[in-house]
Amino acid sequence: MRVSEGVPDGNIVELYNPEQFKEREEVIVFTREDFHNTYNSISGQIEYINKIAMHLDVGDDWKLLGYWPKFLERIYLLDLNMDLIFQEEPVQCYLDTYLYNSIGSSEKAVAVSKSKVPVQLKFSI
Amino acid sequence: MRFSYGMMDERKILLYKPELFLKGNDLLVFPSKEFYKWHGDIKECIDGLYQINALNMQKGKFVNKSEVELAAGVLNIITDELEHVFDRESVSDFSYHYISALDEKYKKRRLNGYTSDMRRCDIQIPVKPEITHLLKERNMMDIVNEVNKDFIMARRKGQKKIK
Numbered sequence: 001m002r003v004s005e006g007v008p009d010g011n012i013v014e015l016y017n018p019e020q021f022k023e024r025e026e027v028i029v030f031t032r033e034d035f036h037n038t039y040n041s042i043s044g045q046i047e048y049i050n051k052i053a054m055h056l057d058v059g060d061d062w063k064l065l066g067y068w069p070k071f072l073e074r075i076y077l078l079d080l081n082m083d084l085i086f087q088e089e090p091v092q093c094y095l096d097t098y099l100y101n102s103i104g105s106s107e108k109a110v111a112v113s114k115s116k117v118p119v120q121l122k123f124s125i
Numbered sequence: 126m127r128f129s130y131g132m133m134d135e136r137k138i139l140l141y142k143p144e145l146f147l148k149g150n151d152l153l154v155f156p157s158k159e160f161y162k163w164h165g166d167i168k169e170c171i172d173g174l175y176q177i178n179a180l181n182m183q184k185g186k187f188v189n190k191s192e193v194e195l196a197a198g199v200l201n202i203i204t205d206e207l208e209h210v211f212d213r214e215s216v217s218d219f220s221y222h223y224i225s226a227l228d229e230k231y232k233k234r235r236l237n238g239y240t241s242d243m244r245r246c247d248i249q250i251p252v253k254p255e256i257t258h259l260l261k262e263r264n265m266m267d268i269v270n271e272v273n274k275d276f277i278m279a280r281r282k283g284q285k286k287i288k
Contacts, residue, residue, distance in 0.1 A: 001155060001156065001159045001160065001163060001209065001210055001211070001212065001213070001215060001217065002155070002156055002159070002213055003153060003154065003155055003210070003211055003213070004153075004154045005151060005152065005153060005154070006138065006151075006152045006153075006154050007149070007151065007152065008140070008143065008146040008147070008149060008150070008152060010143060011139060011140055011143045012137045012138060012139055012140065012143075013131065013137065013138040013140060013146075013152055013154065014137060015136065015137065015138065015154065018133075018136035018137070020213070021133045021154075021156065022133065023133060023134070023135075024132065024133060024134070025132075025133045025156060026130060026131070026132060026133075026156070026157045026158070027130070027131045027132070027133060027138060027154050027155060027156055027157055028128055028129075028130055028131070028154070028155050028156075028157040028160050029128060029129045029130070029131050029138065029140065029146070029152050029153070029154050030126060030127070030128050030152065030153050030155075031126075031127060031146065031150045031151070031152060031153075032150065032151040032152060032153050033150065033151075034126045034127060035126070035153050038126060039207070039210075042203075042207065043204075043207060046200050046203060046204055046207075049196075049197075049200060050197065050200060053193055053194075053196070053197045054197075056190065056193065060190070061187075061189050061190055064187070064188050064189065064190070064193060065187065065239075066239055066244075068178075068181065068188045068193075069239070071193075071196065072178060072234070073234070075171065075174050075175070075178075076232070076234055078171055078203075079168075079171050079175075079232065082164065082167055082168055082171065084126055085126055085128075085164065086126075086128070086164070087126060
């Protein structure tokens with residue numbers, strides 16, 4: 001998709017790449033921060049699901065009973081984020097700093113007994 | 126999200142709602158027709174994911190590995206579409222536009238579920254042998270005896286040196 005960044009100046013936006021668009025073409029304009037936050041949130045939900053789904057082996061169907069609702073929660077958030085793009089109101093939970101959600105685990109925090117547990121079971125729900 | 130439509134006019138954009146962007150932020154500008162198409166495509170994929178779950182909603186049926194793989198495949202399509210937003214060479218397919226016709230009941234969230242608190246209560250850590258008061262006493266006495274022996278050995282060494 002053709003995209004350009006720009007700077008607002010009263011009624012008009014001065015584009016960095018004006019050659020991208022044709023004359024009299026209709027465009028949609030977002031603030032970069034808003035779009036960045038929503039885009040990152042969407043990517044984050046997908047990453048979360050992919051990380052867990054990749055590590056589920058064949059024969060782990062019983063684990064799906066617990067993980068599938070977690071996937072659904074994330075899918076719901078994905079849906080919400082996509083709807084948010086076209087909502088007129090500003091985002092209610094808009095924070096200045098973006099909270100990066102990940103399921104990282106640091107080796108230092110793992111207790112001695114847990115280090116003997118296989119990797120697949122380490123994901124905290 | 127704040128957004129405004131605009132019209133390209135002599136290498137600048139005329140905003141329809143300039144009051145939203147008074148603070149001089151950086152702006153991103155997309156062609157609106159292609160952006161709608163992009164949005165519709167991703168909504169289509171998300172509806173697909175809800176449909177996979179619809180099977181799960183029937184009584185007695187559970188999601189199995191093949192459905193998770195299917196969901197992972199749909200997520201890959203969404204990832205590709207996300208990258209396509211910033212790819213200037215990509216061309217959108219305008220032959221159809223998806224409008225979501227999915228019934229709301231498929232999107233209903235199950236608020237109750239197996240929460241992590243419930244899991245913490247259910248985890249039972251077996252302890253063999255069972256720790257009784259006697260066992261604790263014996264353990265303590267073992268430590269005391271051990272320390273006593275070391276103390277006596279050290280004192281003997283000390284007395285030998287003096288002699």
